[in-house]
Structures are given as structure tokens and as C-alpha cells.
Amino acid sequence: MDTISIVGGGIAGLALASRLDPDRFEVTLHEQRAELPVAGTSLAMWPDAQAALAALGVLDPLRSVGIPIDHFPMWSEAGRRLADLSAEGMVVSRHELLSALDAVVPDSVRRVTERVDDVDRLGATVVVGADGVHSAVRRGRWGSRSDARVTPVLAVRGVVADELPEHALGEYWGRGQLFGLGPHNEGTNWYTAFRSDLGPRHVDAGDALDIARARHADAAPQIRRVLASAAPETTLAQRIWTTPRLSSYVRADAALVGDAAHAMTPNLGRGACEALIDAVTLGDLLGRMSPDAALAAYDRARCRRTQRLRAASSVLGRVALAERLQPLRDRLVATVGRRSLVGRRDVPAEASARMTG
Template sequence: MKVIIVGGGIGGLTAAVAFHQRGWQVEVLERAPAFTEVGAGLSIQPNGLRALDVLGLGDTLRAGGQAEPLAGVRHASGSWLIRNDTADLKRRFGQWVIVHRADLVALLCSALPGEALRAGVDVRHVGPDGTVAHSGGASTADLVVGADGVRSVTRRSLWPRLRGPRYVGYTTWRLIVAPRPIEGSVETWGEGQRFGHQPMPDGSVYCYLMANAPASSRHGLDHLRERFAGWHDPIPALLADADPETVLQHDTYELPGLPSYVQGRAALLGDAAHAMAPNLGQGACQALEDAVTLAAAVDTRGVRAGLAEYDRVRRPRTQKIVRLSRQAGAPAHWTSGPLTALRDLALPRLPDAFFERSIVPTYTWTP
């Protein structure tokens, strides 16, 4: 049996490893000239690690990149809006890790035969019969997996009339700052903008910033330093130490709920199926879940029945997490002064059960 995977990012490579370990012939088509990931830090939460455990890779990440859960959310002045009991979170759900995206891609590639990886291949059309037209000609397989991101060619080929991704109204910057001591993983909210930081295993600091902005607007590090100059320590110092060459900016999109993730002999996973705002840190974790679930379902049940089972199991869960992620981040992007003042007054007084409605469904998944 053969599977073609369109897209060589984290979700696609995880699917490739899952199918390869089950004895399938694997062909991964990646548009970029090399299999790597341009990006910064990536938090893998307990459910994502359990997905990697299926492939025997979870402990490799645990050994090199253990991290703390989010300690909480602070106001721009430094006062706490939400405090999490990180020890209790780890006791209840398991370990968190943080890794550079490129390192995770390298780990996944190392678990695949070299001939399975085809870089520099631009996919142009995917058919429901298992055919893939691309810049190198055409390929056919028993199964095609579209793991080609929010602008998925696979999705457009198979569902040409479906609505495309929706800009959520804010843009995101990511960067890594040279090693320095910080208090842990913390997010800070203002009016229409926020800043998060998390220590990396080597002592460097992964930072992410989000701000309301028109789509396609672009601003560099000087703008960020000015914008967040009055925020609590260590935010101004982190931005002062940042290298402009490390700053990445991407607009934030989510995908409207699709009526199905499968058609014929093809399936979507990851952002191609359910791109979400990064407010719960679940984008990569859901792609990892997708990948191992798809491989298990198809390999044990056959292509047709396995795809039906994959869609039945994964679509409700991932579309729920898209909604939860949208709701979790919305208050950070309010711009009304009275409304944000009410937010800042109410959040410290809310019971823990209010926040658990979003985190418990994400962390408790098991293969």
C-alpha cells in the first residue's frame, strides 16, 4: 500500500512516520527546496506528546526539552489576571515540552527513509482517485493526505466551492531572544494586543506577540519596541535584546468548519483541515493527533472504512478546539476601554472551573 503526503511540515511528516512504521510505502511532496521549518519555539502539550509516543518519539522530546505549562496571564502593568497551578496541571495531564520547530522536523525526517522525501515539488492538483499532479509529473497512490497548510492546494482541489480561511483580525510576530533568566511561561494582555514568553531548553527565550491590525500590514522590531515600551518587565528588555533578523510575522487565520475531511481516497489533516488561532497552543498538537489517528484507522480498517472513521472521530474534536481557541483569545483583543477594564476586574475572580472548560478537552486525548 502506498500513501502520498502533500506537505512536509510537522503534520505531514508525522503522518509519514506513522504510515512508514505500519509498512506502507510513503512519498512526501514538499514545495520548499528542503525539509525544514522556518519558525521559532513550539510548545508540545501532553496530548501532542501522547501522539508522538505512538511513534516512539515522545521520550526523545521529553529528554531534551521539558517545559512548564502556562503560569498565567498578566496585565500590561504586571498584575496577574489568571494564575495557573502548573504543578497540578502536570500532575493531572502530563509533561509539557518546548522545542524549536526545525528540530522537531529533523527528528521526524530521521525516522523516514531518504527516498520517501521529495523536496522542491510543487503540487498543482489532487484528485479523489489518488492522483497528484505536480511539477515533477504525476504520482498515484492508494491514499493521498493533504497536510499542506492553511492555503491547501489539496483542499481547493477537492472542495473548490468551499470558503477559504478567514482572517481573525490580528497579526502575529514570533522571535527567539538570546539566553536570559525569566520567570517562566507567561502571557500578558493589553487592549487589542498581547505578549507571551517562554524559556527554551538552552536558556534562550521564545517570544510571541499579537496585535489587531489590517491583513497584510507589516511592521518590524522598532515598531514592536515602541508599541510595548510601557509594559511590565521583562518585555521591553526582551525586545531590546532581539535581533531584527529573527522576527517572523504572519497574519492569523482560522478555517470555517468543513463538512468533511475526506473525499474519495484523500484526506486532510492539520491546518489544511482545521486551521485555528494559536490561543490554546493546539495547532501542532491537533495535527499530531490527526496523523496517528489517520494511519491507525486506514491501516486497520482499509482505506474507505478507515477514512470514514477518521472523519467521524477527528472532525468534531478539532472543530470544537477551533471554537475554544477563538473564544480563549478574544478578550485579549478587545479595544473598548470599559470592556477591558471589566475584563481585568472579572478574570482574577473567576473560578478555576471556568478556565477548565477549554483546557480539559484538549489535554485529555489519548490515542
């Protein structure tokens, strides 16, 4: 049997482990965490990601706990409505998604709790890097030029118990900052982003929360209400890191999936979706072809599309966090809002806006 080592047990790694044929492959899943994280904010699942979830057999369980969404309002930071985009999707918590994927991983998959730094020692037919933006697999096979790059943007996010009315949800764009409010089954998911010199690693959540409150002191009442309720122990704060542009996700015996391949700014809400699609695509191809042929086909299917998304997300992030010309930007948002549909299969994702952080 061919052997496959998956490095990383997050969304992409669990999805791929559950998709590989246990009668054909000996699969080992390497993950440094002993348990799944219990905290986490909401993730939007658009139709193509829901198709991947259906292929994995977890769509129905997630629908039972997820929250459907059919529109996405966009506002100025003061609370003036700019646009109301149509949407077709659902919101699930990261923990619920990880738990559902973990439950369908076959018992035949060997699980190893460890951090992998040296990919050469794995000795598998195929090594898959599902180990995130700071991927050891990417560095080991693509070299130091592929190292993750830190952006000047700090993302702060969390969940508060207050459940805001539906008309208050959406994304609020200000000068050099944005704030989002979305549904969560435990209350309200919130996030904000702005340029900061905190970090780039090990950002203190309390310090980040204090800065967020100061920056949004004159924002709409619902934003101030959420930030007043937020606590450091339920807040995540980190600088945003991205991967550089890659011309291929395959090198020798290795392939990259998810954030290891195309970590992007979160402005399109596509990160988790594309990780799922990567995993299902690669798993299906490995089930039908020789490993070499499957890796080549996967690269053709996924690299160009996700690199376009990575670039488009970066552009949208710069627009959302613009430091000047807000009136012109807001008029453009209103124009796009009249013409765009978020999350539709037949509409390019580059035209959509972010739902969650």
C-alpha cells in the same frame, strides 16, 4: 500495495509518513522545501500530544531537549498577576520537533521536492493534505469556498538570547494586544499579537517589530527588554489565517490533517498538538482498515473535536484582544484561573489558555 501521497512535509506530514506501515503502503511525501527550516519558536506539547509522540517513537529524544512546564502565569500588560494556571506539558522548538519526526520517516518513503497545485495528477489511492492553511488539496477537493480566511490580527514572534527568570514568563494581556514570554533552549521565546493592516502577505519583519515596540512602549519592563533585544532577522511576522468551518475532513480519495483541516488562531496552543494526533489517528486507522473505512473512521474521530477547538480558539482570541472592558475581562481571567488546569487530559482544552505562539 495501496499508494498514499502526502502533500506537505511539516509536522502532520512527517508524522503521518512515519506512522504508515511500509509493508502495506507505497508512500510518497511531497514537500516544496528542500530542507527543514532551522529557525522557529517554541511549541507546547500537552499530554495527548506527548502520547502521539510516544507512539511515533520520538518522545524520549524530545524530552531530552525539551523544557518541562508545570504552570502558566497570566498578567496584565503592566505586570499585575491575574492568574497562575496549572499545566502539564513540555516546550520544544519547532526545529527540534521537525528534526525528530524527520529522523523516523522510513527510508522506503519516496520524497519529492516540489510544490503541488494539481492534486488530480498524483493518482494515489489516498491523497492526504498536510499542506497547511493554504492547502492545495483542500482547494482541489473542497473547492474555492474552503479557501483560507485572513484575520485582522498580526502575529509577531521570535527568540532572543536573553534568558528571563521564570517568574517573568507567561502571557500579558493589554488593550487590544497581548504579549507572551516562554522558555526556549536558546534563551526566551516571545510573541505578540494585535490588529494591523500590514500584509496580508509578505509582512516585513522590521516594520512589524517597530510597530510592536511602539504598541508595548508602556508595558512591563521584561516585555520592553525583550523587544529591545529582538532583531528583524530573527523575527517572524505574519497575519493570522484560518480555515473556514468544515463539516468533513474527507472527500472522495482525500483527507485533511493539521492546519489544512483546522488552522486556528494560536490562542489555545493546540495547533501542533492536534496535527500530531491527526497523523497518528489516521495512520493507525489505515493500518487496520480498508482505505475507505479508515478515512470515514478518521473523520468521525477528529472532525467534530478539532472544529470545536477551532471555534473556541477564535473566541479566546477575541477576548484576549478586546479593545474595551479590560477590568471586567481581567477579573474573569482571574476567576477562570482559579478553576482551570492547562493541558490536563481530563480537562477540556477549550478551558485552557495559550502557552506559546
